[in-house]
Amino acid sequence: MPELPEMETYKKLLSERVINKQITKVLINREKSINVEPSLFTQEVLNRKINSIERRGKYLIFHLDSGKCFLLHLMLGGLMYVGKTEDDSPARTKQIIIHFNEEHLSFIGLRLGYLHLHSYKEINELLDKLGPNPLSPQFTINEFTGLTRQRRGILKTTLQNQAFLAGIGNCYTDEICFEARLLPTRKLNELSDEETNRLFSSIKNVLNFAIDSGGYIELPLFTGDQLTGGYNSLCKVYDRNGENCERCGVLIIKESISSKKTYYCSNCQK
Template sequence: MPELPEMETYKLLLQQKISGETITDVIINREKSINKEIADFSQQVLNQKIESVERRAKHLIFQLQNGSCLLLHLMLGGWMFYGKEEEKPDRTVQVQLSFGNQNLYFIGLRLGYLHLLSSEMLEKELQNIGPEPLDPNFSLDAFLDALKGRRSNIKTSLINQECIAGIGNRYSDEILWHAQLLPERKMHELDRDHFYRLYDSIKFILKQGIQNGGYMSEPLFFGDHRTGGYSRMMKVHGREGTPCERCASAIIKTEISSRKTYFCKNCQH
């Protein structure tokens, strides 16, 4: 599932491609991917200018000229491609937004969605999401406050969107490796030094993920050399049995909160 760095990469690239552009056509191939009847959705979106593309947690928000917005959550397996009809990947497209001869294809939205919402509906939809970890106001004190009273393990707390926004399964593993903390450690067992290391690692890993284009394997458009660069830099996630880059011990895979979790038992404590 795309996490904060992947959605931030999409946001930055799409800001360059479609901000200020007008939607000239709408094609819906899967009605369950939207929240209105196809005719109603198309009527309200067609001929609207994209004022901006923003991100909140793992969502993208396409702000429309009329004050409404399109809220995207790719969920598991979802991705996007931007280009001409002849460039379209040979994959099933659930939703297509056109901007003249360029199209934004939403692919793999079996669980994901693109919902048309008013500003009030958007606020309600996102009201329970926690603070953005890369926000300038997300200080160490704000971090401690977000985790205050948590007695679950660190992994579960990190991926809880009501606690901190945008961190999912992959980046929680990378963050905990960088902080040298075991994923099953309980939050209430950590001292201030542990919290500081965890806070520092969250910011470091997420920024590194963004700078290297996240882990998505499919480029957003032809010539996109940014998307997916971070997949080669991951230290533990998906690397079961390979040597840890820090201590050479074998990376272990286990399951925590029904999530595949990767870590080094030797140098994470």
């Protein structure tokens, strides 16, 4: 599932491509991916422009020049692709295609994911329960320490709880725990001050590094896209069971923790 770095990469690359271009056609192949009648959706969107794109947690918000917004969640397996011409398009089923004259933005694999139309006020209400953005400069060690004291859960589940922090999922939880040298089964409220500091720095470092590297989505966003997916080969534990830990050489383990696939080093994570 795309997480904060993947959505941030999409936001950055899409902002360079679809902003201020007029929407000339909308194709809806799967009505369940939207939240209103297709005719109303088309009517609201046609001839509009996208003014800006905002990310919150794993969501993207596309601000239309009418004041309405798209709320996108890719869930499991959702992808996007921007084609320059009619034939520039991956051989995949597209649930929604938004055209900007020749160019088009395709939404692929939206089985659980969706592209909903809302007012900004509705979106703020819908996303009201999201926890802080871990990369916000206002999110400090003091705020983080305060949050961890109230949490009895283990790292593996709490870091993925969107009401605790917005944007972290299965892969980055494992990468953050590895970087912080903490076992994913540790309880947040039992960490020492030093361990809490290490965890806080690791959250920021791992997410920022993954954004700079382009996240782990495998499909490029457009032909010639060199950024998307760059983090895939840089994961240190995720999907690397049976390989040697780059810090201590011991084999990386894969285990199910709270029914979630978990990868870690049992030697140098304590």
